[in-house]
Amino acid sequence: MKNLWIRLVPLLVAALLCFGGITAGATTSSPRAEEIHLNAIVIDTHNDTMMKVVDERTWLPVIDIGGTTPSDFQLDIAKAKAGGLDVAFYAAYNVYQTDSAHIIPRTNSRTLALINALHWTAQRNRDTMVIARSMSELEKGLADGKHVAVATLEGMYAFTDENAIELLHQYDDLGVRAAGIVWNTPNSLGAGAHVANQGPDAGLTDLGKAVIREMNRLGIIVDVSHMNETTFYDTMAIVQAPVIASHSGVDGVRPHVRNLSDDQLLALKENGGVAHINFWSTTVADVGQTATIARLADHIDYVAGFIGVDHVGLGSDFDGAPMPVDLPNASYLPALTAELVRRGYSEEELEKILGGNLLRVFREVEALAHQSSSPRGLGFTILPELQPGEIIHNARPRFTANVISHGGDFVEAATFRVIVNGIVYEPEWHAATGILSLEMPDPLLNHGNFHVITFEGSSNQHVIARETLIVYVQ
Structure with a gap:
């Protein structure tokens, strides 16, 4: 009241x-x-x-x-x-x-x-x-x-x-x-x-x-x-x-x-x-x-x-x-x-x-x-290693996430993308460890301090996992 x-x-x-x-x-x-x-x-x-x-x-x-x-x-x-x-x-x-x-x-x-x-x-x-x-x-x-x-x-x-x-x-x-x-x-x-x-x-x-x-x-x-x-x-x-x-x-x-x-x-x-x-x-x-x-x-x-x-x-x-x-x-x-x-x-x-x-x-x-909208699947979860709003002291950071299958096994038949400020990049994907990563090719400080990062995985043309966060590069 x-x-x-x-x-x-x-x-x-x-x-x-x-x-x-x-x-x-x-x-x-x-x-x-x-x-x-x-x-x-x-x-x-x-x-x-x-x-x-x-x-x-x-x-x-x-x-x-x-x-x-x-x-x-x-x-x-x-x-x-x-x-x-x-x-x-x-x-x-x-x-x-x-x-x-x-x-x-x-x-x-x-x-x-x-x-x-x-x-x-x-x-x-x-x-x-x-x-x-x-x-x-x-x-x-x-x-x-x-x-x-x-x-x-x-x-x-x-x-x-x-x-x-x-x-x-x-x-x-x-x-x-x-x-x-x-x-x-x-x-x-x-x-x-x-x-x-x-x-x-x-x-x-x-x-x-x-x-x-x-x-x-x-x-x-x-x-x-x-x-x-x-x-x-x-x-x-x-x-x-x-x-x-x-x-x-x-x-x-x-x-x-x-x-x-x-x-x-x-x-x-x-x-x-x-x-x-x-x-x-x-x-x-x-x-x-x-x-x-x-x-x-x-x-x-x-x-x-x-x-x-x-x-x-x-x-x-x-x-x-x-x-x-x-x-x-x-x-x-x-x-x-x-x-x-x-x-x-x-x-x-x-x-x-x-x-x-x-x-x-x-x-x-x-x-x-x-x-x-298309329904999202529930095959796996993506867990970025960074926290939202985290400050990074590296102009060319490597963004990394853990991919966890809901079935207990590592994901194999999936396509992954990492999107940075609206630009799509093809990341490195290690199925044996479930690690998804992207090292930025150019210094992010050329584009300001704040950046938005998305880790995305899809299977059979349907997005089944997506995590987005803002980071601060100093």
């Missing part, structure tokens, strides 16, 4: 801010609003908190959000609990978006650093936090009273013709359940919001189309935030499952390149998708206006009124953007529910907005993946 008194604190603080001269709409609570927020599953589909968890130089995780965090953190486990935030989508956002031969590998390293930080965080807070890789794991985490984290990608700038599909499978192994293919700038998959819609580089590339089809097959939710309109409509034309806009506002309230037009909202409705409203003050309010909870609620009102309450949710952008003045961090989320109650939303409608709509999308995307 969530602690009612802890969750009343941000509402009282917000009320004091209101009396102090900040106009914030309805920032005070009511027993009914508090009860609705308390009982709902509250889900936020975008934050950048892991960027603050890692060291600026090494990108290794150094700040535990399960403990006391610096004052500028908008989200940590305590604030999530205080604000009734049950499920948070933690984005791996990278800042390297050019096609340089040296930049693309570094982009992959940065993305892996943030995913590694999320796993490090969950490991340190096993009693209070869990990473959900499936709907069943999400539901179990909620039943256990834990803060549920979902790993996501914001911008797939490490994906190229040489590595895209294999790298996508590796991120799937690491638990990524939603991904936006672009940020504001273009990449090998498509064009971002800062690319002219009618320009020569606008729209989804052939590689981008292949990646989106594979995301559908794997059960990874397609995130359309940050796309330019051409890429958005190209995506909607081929996607086979509901999509989300993880953190976008609407032009009908605040015209902005990062907000969704009416036509885009109609396409989302037809797709069964959900627009999760961004809290970023710039997209919430017009220039010269103050971003407040009331103005944020205007975006929710617009989507609910235009395409229906089944297609709107919350996508804060905590730790990635300035927030409304009366919603400075996650502990203030109950004040948003109070504002929506004041505007006349029913309990059923609020349960959809706060998280129910995302749960529907999650289930539908997962169901499609189950229909299209």
